[in-house]
Amino acid sequence: MIDRDQVLHVARLARLRVSDDEIERMSRELSTVLDHIEKISELDLDGVPPTSHVIEVENVLRPDEPRDSLPPERALEGAPDATPAGFRVPTPGQ
Amino acid sequence: MSPDPVKLSAAEAIERIAAGDLDAGALFSAYRERIERHDGELGAFLWRAGDAPAATDGPLRGVPLAVKDLFCTEGVPTTAGSRILEGHKPLYTSTAVHRLAAAGAPMIGKTNMDEFAMGSSNENSGYGIVRNPWDPERVPGGSSGGSAAAVAAGLAPWAIGTDTGGSIRQPAALCGIVGLKPTYGAVSRYGMVAFASSLDQCGPLTRTVTDAALLLKHLVGHDACDSTSLGLPEEVRTPARSDLAGLRFGVPSELGSSAEGVEEGVGRTFDATLELIEKLGGELVEVGLPHARHGIAAYYLIAPAEASSNLARYDGVRFGHRAGNGTLLDLYEKTRAEGFGDEVKRRIMLGTFALSAGYYDAYYGRAQRVRTKIADDFRTAFESCDLIVTPTSPTVAFKLGERTDNPLAMYLSDYCTVPMSLAGIPAVSIPAGLAPAADGSGPERGLPVGFQIAGPAFSENLILDAAHALEQAIGFDVTGALL
Numbered sequence: 001m002i003d004r005d006q007v008l009h010v011a012r013l014a015r016l017r018v019s020d021d022e023i024e025r026m027s028r029e030l031s032t033v034l035d036h037i038e039k040i041s042e043l044d045l046d047g048v049p050p051t052s053h054v055i056e057v058e059n060v061l062r063p064d065e066p067r068d069s070l071p072p073e074r075a076l077e078g079a080p081d082a083t084p085a086g087f088r089v090p091t092p093g094q
Numbered sequence: 095m096s097p098d099p100v101k102l103s104a105a106e107a108i109e110r111i112a113a114g115d116l117d118a119g120a121l122f123s124a125y126r127e128r129i130e131r132h133d134g135e136l137g138a139f140l141w142r143a144g145d146a147p148a149a150t151d152g153p154l155r156g157v158p159l160a161v162k163d164l165f166c167t168e169g170v171p172t173t174a175g176s177r178i179l180e181g182h183k184p185l186y187t188s189t190a191v192h193r194l195a196a197a198g199a200p201m202i203g204k205t206n207m208d209e210f211a212m213g214s215s216n217e218n219s220g221y222g223i224v225r226n227p228w229d230p231e232r233v234p235g236g237s238s239g240g241s242a243a244a245v246a247a248g249l250a251p252w253a254i255g256t257d258t259g260g261s262i263r264q265p266a267a268l269c270g271i272v273g274l275k276p277t278y279g280a281v282s283r284y285g286m287v288a289f290a291s292s293l294d295q296c297g298p299l300t301r302t303v304t305d306a307a308l309l310l311k312h313l314v315g316h317d318a319c320d321s322t323s324l325g326l327p328e329e330v331r332t333p334a335r336s337d338l339a340g341l342r343f344g345v346p347s348e349l350g351s352s353a354e355g356v357e358e359g360v361g362r363t364f365d366a367t368l369e370l371i372e373k374l375g376g377e378l379v380e381v382g383l384p385h386a387r388h389g390i391a392a393y394y395l396i397a398p399a400e401a402s403s404n405l406a407r408y409d410g411v412r413f414g415h416r417a418g419n420g421t422l423l424d425l426y427e428k429t430r431a432e433g434f435g436d437e438v439k440r441r442i443m444l445g446t447f448a449l450s451a452g453y454y455d456a457y458y459g460r461a462q463r464v465r466t467k468i469a470d471d472f473r474t475a476f477e478s479c480d481l482i483v484t485p486t487s488p489t490v491a492f493k494l495g496e497r498t499d500n501p502l503a504m505y506l507s508d509y510c511t512v513p514m515s516l517a518g519i520p521a522v523s524i525p526a527g528l529a530p531a532a533d534g535s536g537p538e539r540g541l542p543v544g545f546q547i548a549g550p551a552f553s554e555n556l557i558l559d560a561a562h563a564l565e566q567a568i569g570f571d572v573t574g575a576l577l
Contacts, residue, residue, distance in 0.1 A: 002447065014402060014446040015409070016439060017427035026443055032502050033444065037391040040464050041456070050462030053322075054278050054292070054469060054518025055551055060321040074185055078413035087411050092422040 002030045099124055101573050104157045104251040104305040111155040118156030121251075122146035125158055125202055129249045132577040137224045138234075138244040141171050141204040152198020154312065160250035162241050163204040164211060164287040165191045165296075174287040175207040175237075177220040178408045178415045178433025188285025189317045190254060190296045197312040202250055205240030209435045210405065211261055211289045213237050214507035217498055218437040225494075226269060227575035229537050232491040235265030235507075241299045242269040248576035252300040252309060256286060258293045259393050260486075260511025263523040266299050267486035267544020270525040270575060272561070273299045274306045275511075277551045278518035279324035281310075282317030290400035291322075293393075293515050301572040303524060303562040307333050310554060331555050333562035338376030341560060343368075344479030346383040349510050355488040359529025363543040364485045367526045370567050371483070376560075381475040381482065385467040389513040392468065394505055395448045395461035396516070401438075402445030408433060440501060469517040476550045481560055484510045486523040486544030490531050514548045521548035522561050525570040542570075 002010075007026050011018045018026065076082040081089075099107060099121050110116035123146055133139050140163050150156050161167070164174040166184035173179040191201065208218040216224040216239025224239045226232040227247035234243040238255025242265035245253050255262045257275035266273025274297045281296040288294065298309035311330035317323045345368065347353070351361030368378055410416035410429030418428035434442070448457035475482060488509055497504040514521040524547070528540030545564070549557045 006447070007443070010443050010447045010450065013450060014442050015406075015423070015426040015430055016434070016442060017431040018439075022439075026440065029440060029501055030444060030447070033394060033505070036502055036505075037395060037457070040388050040391045040460055043385075043388065043460075043464065043467070045460060045463040045467070048463040048466050050459060051292075051465040051469065051516075052462075054465075054516075055324065057279075057322070057324065062318055070185060077185065078182060080410060080414070080416035089411055090418075090420065090422050090425055 002027050002034065100128065100248045100576070103302045104300065105302065105308055107157050107251060108155045118149055119146040122156065122158045122200070122202065125250060129203060132247065133249060135225065135230065136227065136243055136247055136249065136577070137222050138205055138240040138247070138249060139203040140173060140206050140221055140240070143202050147200040150198040152196065154194065154198035156198055156200060157251055158202035159194055159199040160203050160205050160241055160244045160253035161191055161201050162207050162238050162253070162255045164207060164256060165254070166285040166287065167191055167201065167204070170204065172204070172287070173221070174211070175209040175219040175221060176433065176435070176438070180415060182414055186285060189282035189319060190286070190313055193315070194254070194309070194312055205244055205253060207240055208237035209438050210287065210401070211237040211256055211258055212401070212437050212441050214260070214264055214504055215497065216240065217494065218435055220435055223494060226491045227577060228270060228491065228541055232493055232536065232541070233268065235268035235487070235491065237261040238299060239265050242266050242271060242273065245269070245271050245299050245301060246575045248573070252298060252305050254296055254309065255299050256294055256296050257515065258290050258397060259515045260508040262297045262299060263511050263521060263544065263546060264487050264507060267523045268491040268542065270542030270570065271299060271301055271572060272303055272306050272522065272524050273297065274310060274522040275514070275520060276310060276314065276554060277326070277520045279322050280326050280554065281313045282315070282320040282323040284317050284319035288404040290397040291404065292400060293397060303333055303558055303565045306522065307331070307558045326554060327552055328555065333558040335559040335563045336566055338371055338374040338560060338563050341481065342377045342379045342479040343371050344379050344381035344475050344482040346381050346386065346475070346482060346484065348383050348386045349484040351485065355506060355509060356485055357489045357532045359532070359540070360485050360489060360543050363527040363529050364545065367545045367564065367568070370564065374563055374567055379479045381479055383471045383475060383513060385464060385471050386513040388464050389468060389516055390505055390509060392461040392464040393508070393512040393516060394444065395457050396465065398441040398445030399448045399458050400445070402442045402449065405438070405442055465516045468513050472517045472519060480549070481557065482548045484546045486510060486546040490529055490541035490543060510546060519548055519551050520554050520557055521546055522557050524561050524565050525572065526568055527570065
């Protein structure tokens with residue numbers, strides 16, 4: 001069960017603004033899905049290692065050779081707001 | 095008189111072009127015109143190419159390709175079905191699209207999809223629904239719904255999509271075509287808009303098994319830009335088998351015709367296909383996948399957890415939609431609230447919750463252990479069989495709107511495909527026949543049923559061989575839904 005306060009807490013962590021309607025709906029829908037998911041708490045998983053990668057691979061290394069990267073003006077092409085020096089954002093202050 | 099070029103499989107078209115009996119430019123134009131004429135009703139394409147490109151002498155001979163709209167294409171809009179990326183033009187092209195273009199398959203369009211590949215019906219697209227060409231009142235499946243519908247309707251000879259928990263196989267099943275999810279790592283993920291990085295894999299959606307092998311052949315390979323890419327240990331062969339002698343097919347009771355939620359018509363078609371396997375000389379073996387029934391639970395923790403992290407990049411700063419004019423936090427929150435659709439928000443919330451302090455071990459940590467058990471189940475099963483077969487989807491194509499209010503019911507659409515994704519193993523869906531919907535609604539002839547064949551990691555050649563033999567014996571008419 002995920003209540004209203006938890007929805008608000010998680011939404012803040014996820015940087016999502018949620019409306020009152022959405023809070024109520026998300027609480028209901030996420031609770032239904034989590035009820036199903038809770039079934040895995042019945043399993044005995046003692047000593048079972050978590051999967052880190054499905055196909056066994058050793059560290060993959062490549063030669064550390066310098067190569068061209070995107071020029072700044074190209075990298076800024078899709079920016080909603082750019083200056084020649086970078087991406088412009090509002091103040092992080094309150 | 096030569097046959098309608100649109101009815102040719104891609105492999106047949108390549109042969110005719112190579113022999114000088116068909117012009118690649120004319121083929122491209124024929125498909126281009128069909129898209130123009132029919133896609134208004136279907137909704138499969140989000141972007142359409144202009145004129146036919148210059149002739150190529152690559153092995154794919156200019157046969158055009160539809161591309162799911164989450165493959166980055168330089169200078170061509172790439173939205174991943176999301177409003178947050180409306181009008182976004184990537185600065186580079188994904189390895190998959192690049193490789194196929196280099197092999198001679200030019201892009202004819204970008205296809206509609208569930209937003210960020212999250213969905214099983216294509217109803218979560220920010221750009222409208224896609225209709226199933228077998229019955230326009232039904233979903234094409236998802237998330238590669240546009241790619242599947244386009245191929246089934248004859249608006250493209252073949253397509254590529256991505257599969258995270260079934261997003262190639264399930265829409266292929268619901269649209270009556272072939273869909274292959276390769277071994278995790280067989281194909282580079284470079285330039286694929288990320289959903290769940292430990293699961294995402296690119297693969298073909300085609301009308302025949304031979305076409306799937308042909309696309310796969312040119313897709314696979316290690317890529318310096320994706321350190322998880324491995325390629326395949328042997329070259330992809332053109333499948334040629336017409337019998338199944340010497341092959342043992344594992345039938346897991348947990349995912350068979352009597353499994354919970356499998357429609358009667360789907361079960362009947364599945365059982366008939368099992369009989370066909372025996373007729374072709376294959377042996378049926380009972381196997382157990384005791385943890386497969388926990389696949390959905392594990393998947394709907396792991397995939398949203400990875401998604402919540404991957405989608406953190408959509409913040410209105412570097413590209414895509416931006417909203418808000420207060421502080422930086424205000425900008426983040428408003429941009430994401432406006433740009434993401436309901437299902438994407440739901441999964442970000444679920445994933446953020448599963449990773450949050452106090453819940454991590456109980457949810458994400460446990461899910462990764464269940465994943466290990468599921469992979470172990472497959473490993474054990476493959477000691478007594480060569481391949482594992484299941485229905486691809488528990489149901490035939492469902493009606494538009496039928497599951498949109500019930501996320502859990504929608505998630506259960508992936509019941510038979512998610513275990514293979516969690517284990518990283520390859521699986522193909524081929525059309526096995528037509529069956530009625532459970533409530534008897536829909537077209538009189540029935541709706542397509544998919545048959546899934548999975549194998550151990552890197553067994554693509556074996557899977558495709560078996561699929562080819564079955565395909566020939568089944569004789570499904572893949573042109574049955576051409577518009």
